[in-house]
Amino acid sequence: MLADIEQIGRNPRTGGYRRDAWSPADMQLREWFTHQAVTRGLTSHEDRNGNLWAWWGDPAADGPGLVTGSHLDSVREGGAFDGPLGVASAFQAIDLLRGDGFRPDRPIAVACFTDEEGARFGVPCIGSRLLTGVLDPSRARGLADDEGLCLDEVLRGQGRDPGGLGRDDETLAHIGVFVELHVEQGRALQAPVGVASAIWPHGRWRFDFRGTADHAGTTALEDRDDPMLAYARAVLAARLQAETHGVRATFGKVRVEPGNANAIPSLVTAWLDARGPETAAVRRLVEELSHGVEVTEESWTPEVVFDDVLRLRVACAAGFDGHPAPILPTAAGHDAGILASAGVPTAMLFVRNPTGVSHAPGEFAEPADCVSGVVALAAVLADLTGGGA
Numbered sequence: 001m002l003a004d005i006e007q008i009g010r011n012p013r014t015g016g017y018r019r020d021a022w023s024p025a026d027m028q029l030r031e032w033f034t035h036q037a038v039t040r041g042l043t044s045h046e047d048r049n050g051n052l053w054a055w056w057g058d059p060a061a062d063g064p065g066l067v068t069g070s071h072l073d074s075v076r077e078g079g080a081f082d083g084p085l086g087v088a089s090a091f092q093a094i095d096l097l098r099g100d101g102f103r104p105d106r107p108i109a110v111a112c113f114t115d116e117e118g119a120r121f122g123v124p125c126i127g128s129r130l131l132t133g134v135l136d137p138s139r140a141r142g143l144a145d146d147e148g149l150c151l152d153e154v155l156r157g158q159g160r161d162p163g164g165l166g167r168d169d170e171t172l173a174h175i176g177v178f179v180e181l182h183v184e185q186g187r188a189l190q191a192p193v194g195v196a197s198a199i200w201p202h203g204r205w206r207f208d209f210r211g212t213a214d215h216a217g218t219t220a221l222e223d224r225d226d227p228m229l230a231y232a233r234a235v236l237a238a239r240l241q242a243e244t245h246g247v248r249a250t251f252g253k254v255r256v257e258p259g260n261a262n263a264i265p266s267l268v269t270a271w272l273d274a275r276g277p278e279t280a281a282v283r284r285l286v287e288e289l290s291h292g293v294e295v296t297e298e299s300w301t302p303e304v305v306f307d308d309v310l311r312l313r314v315a316c317a318a319g320f321d322g323h324p325a326p327i328l329p330t331a332a333g334h335d336a337g338i339l340a341s342a343g344v345p346t347a348m349l350f351v352r353n354p355t356g357v358s359h360a361p362g363e364f365a366e367p368a369d370c371v372s373g374v375v376a377l378a379a380v381l382a383d384l385t386g387g388g389a
């Protein structure tokens with residue numbers, strides 16, 4: 001299934017993917033999702049926030065179901081597994097259960113949440129944040145991409161109604177439990193499959209360093225008001241303070257205005273991603289970096305501790321040879337975290353990543369481990385939907 005979509009949004013020069021939400025690549029992936037649903041006789045639809053659903057059974061008639069799945073968008077120059085592995089494994093797990101003649105005692109769905117990475121509009125997990133009401137729809141409609149296009153215009157351009165964005169109680173009521181399978185994004189997992197304990201608190205902040213544009217040659221050093229220097233100091237300070245506070249801090253995106261090689265910039269806008277095991281330490285780092293500069297918090301996701309009863313049950317079902325799957329925390333954010341914070345019982349399965357590389361073209365999982373992931377996910381679905389073969 002991953003081979004079906006391996007050319008979509010791929011940069012042939014680097015092997016990296018660019019699958020921005022609502023881009024032509026994303027639209028092709030959405031069609032692929034719907035095609036996968038239809039060929040399996042699943043009932044597919046898009047909710048009013050742009051998330052895709054493929055139901056085996058009818059949650060409106062038979063009550064809330066077990067939802068699995070992930071996302072299909074990518075970071076820029078991302079890997080092939082982050083997101084699509086969870087969606088493909090969800091369909092494969094359903095195939096496996098059906099092949100065994102399994103009949104679930106409640107509906108099961110595959111979900112694809114829209115714009116999980118936030119690569120285009122800056123806010124991650126837009127689809128699940130809108131669904132659960134933690135992202136204000138009018139703020140979402142006004143989010144602009146790098147070309148200055150607002151989500152509102154982008155949705156209209158794709159024939160969607162931006163007026164429909166916002167908390168969706170009807171869709172939420174159909175999610176009894178959510179189990180997301182995802183490629184592991186570090187090297188912590190030694191077994192083929194693991195289970196998440198918690199997601200670190202994390203956020204994104206925009207820093208605007210303002211200065212005065214002037215000639216790179218004729219302006220004497222003492223006459224300069226160069227915002228690039230403040231930015232450079234902030235990058236180095238972020239690294240030092242991350243070490244001090246035991247957190248992770250990254251300036252991964254920067255925009256320079258006007259962007260002439262022979263001129264002092266007037267504005268440097270940079271985005272800080274900070275996360276760590278403790279909220280207070282992350283907050284302290286951002287606070288310390290904020291002196292004398294304009295800082296806007298673009299997103300904040302509190303720590304998510306997954307339901308411990310569900311986690312143990314999932315670990316037992318996903319285990320091999322009588323051993324429960326190992327349990328580990330993650331430093332990456334996920335739609336599962338957003339749903340868990342909204343009160344949905346949620347669990348995550350991770351598939352081993354031998355190098356730990358993620359959000360880059362080198363992201364990889366061995367085919368045998370991906371198969372173990374499908375087998376584990378099918379076992380979890382079977383356990384939680386309690387039917388019999």
Ligand SMILES: [Zn+2]
Nearest residue numbers: 082083116182
């Ligand atoms: Zn992901």
